[in-house]
Ligand code: ATP
């Protein structure tokens with residue numbers, strides 16, 4: 277993997293731990309809940325956890341944190357594995373938190389036996405009221421002082437399915453007056469009669485995140501358990517669980533700021549809503565901030581890793597501009613993607629003085645910034661397509677493209693001059709007639725006249741029809757207010773589909789091939805909709821950004 281990450285506070289902690297001999301080897305983990313597809317925020321966490329382990333020759337586990345049977349699914353498990361691999365990382369061990377259910381259950385019994393946990397009959401609502409507030413201490417549950425024997429019996433009955441969902445919970449017995457609300461006898465087990473994607477119907481008793489997560493980390497000998505800032509207040513509980521459950525290994529929880537980005541949403545719950553309610557065409561819709569969506573849009577693993585490296589890790593939450601991600605894909609594709617010409621909104625041009633049956637082949641570099649990519653030949657003949665926007669009948673000043681009487685350069689070909697405009701009955705321009713000057717052929721060193729405009733084109737007879745999909749942001753941030761839900765801010769114009777033409781040598785492109793279309797930006801061949809009969813291109817990003825990138 278590429279060179280080292282810049283220094284940050286997590287790296288410093290690890291270097292200290294290795295220096296003082298607290299750990300000989302570090303073990304990190306990436307612990308997604310399989311309740312949706314991974315997004316770019318997860319990519320930040322993946323790059324961080326795997327990156328640190330790579331750098332310090334440690335290990336990283338991929339662990340599915342599957343303790344909530346209702347929302348989890350094997351489809352998500354498979355997609356997560358695929359996305360982590362695609363990003364370029366290999367996990368050392370693959371685990372499911374649900375594989376530890378027996379172990380967790382035993383540790384809960386240990387807590388009960390130590391008088392550190394009790395079965396409580398209060399409803400969820402009552403537990404919330406009893407908990408108190410930041411200003412008010414909580415009130416002890418009337419069930420708090422049940423005997424150890426009674427707790428053991430009741431807990432076993434909970435496991436055996438003798439109670440309904442919500443009828444009883446197991447709570448840690450800590451301190452109802454603690455200034456930290458998480459320490460006021462948190463619920464550590466709840467009843468859920470639901471089929472689990474992994475353990476099926478074996479359990480109807482499931483551990484809560486705050487109990488399960490520290491145990492999972494300790495069981496796997498994780499040294500540094502990196503999570504996002506909202507868990508900072510949970511750290512005392514994390515440490516309490518590890519200690520009171522008498523785990524041999526003591527992982528350290530470290531929090532960092534989660535990634536948030538402009539013009540999108542970054543939560544599996546919200547992304548699932550966009551999918552389920554048909555705002556997008558699946559989790560891998562090219563407008564989605566999911567890893568699978570970014571992949572289909574045409575982002576590369578390198579661009580995402582470089583982005584993650586650049587944003588770094590910090591302790592304060594902030595929003596990253598989406599244009600920063602775009603910067604990294606342009607950088608990555610600049611020398612890799614072949615340049616080609618595509619017409620998104622075609623206008624037919626007839627070159628009236630060009631022989632009717634002649635076709636000549638013209639030379640073009642595949643990438644002028646990377647000559648190693650070689651040359652190709654493109655056909656030229658009497659009829660070509662240009663962009664509608666490259667012609668104006670009555671142009672404003674400083675319009676240097678085609679208009680009646682004006683001469684422009686056709687990229688890789690000749691100078692042409694517009695002589696006649698053909699319109700339909702309604703006055704719409706349907707075709708323009710031009711003449712070319714054979715002396716001006718590209719590459720022959722013609723210098724007698726200069727023209728100000730260069731436009732792109734494709735040969736009409738040989739062009740291949742193609743569909744172009746242009747994207748705008750999915751969420752209009754400027755519409756977001758406290759009164760509106762994110763669904764009300766979904767951009768109704770986030771997708772525009774155009775039918776145009778590409779050069780004939782694009783005949784054999786395949787899904788995920790990437791190109792730079794002259795003047796239009798970088799495009800990716802859509803892997804879902806492209807068939808032998810139809811090529812679909814997704815625009816990854818246009819050529820220029822207004823974003824100021826400090827480097
Ligand atoms: P979501 O709300 O999108 O479901 P989550 O935090 O619940 O996010 P998990 O599946 O629990 O998702 O996350 C797996 C790992 O990815 C966790 O360690 C979590 O901290 C990290 N993670 C999730 N979202 C982000 C983000 N936006 N930025 C950085 N790390 C994130």
Ligand code: MG
Nearest residue numbers: 308309311544
């Ligand atoms: Mg979650």
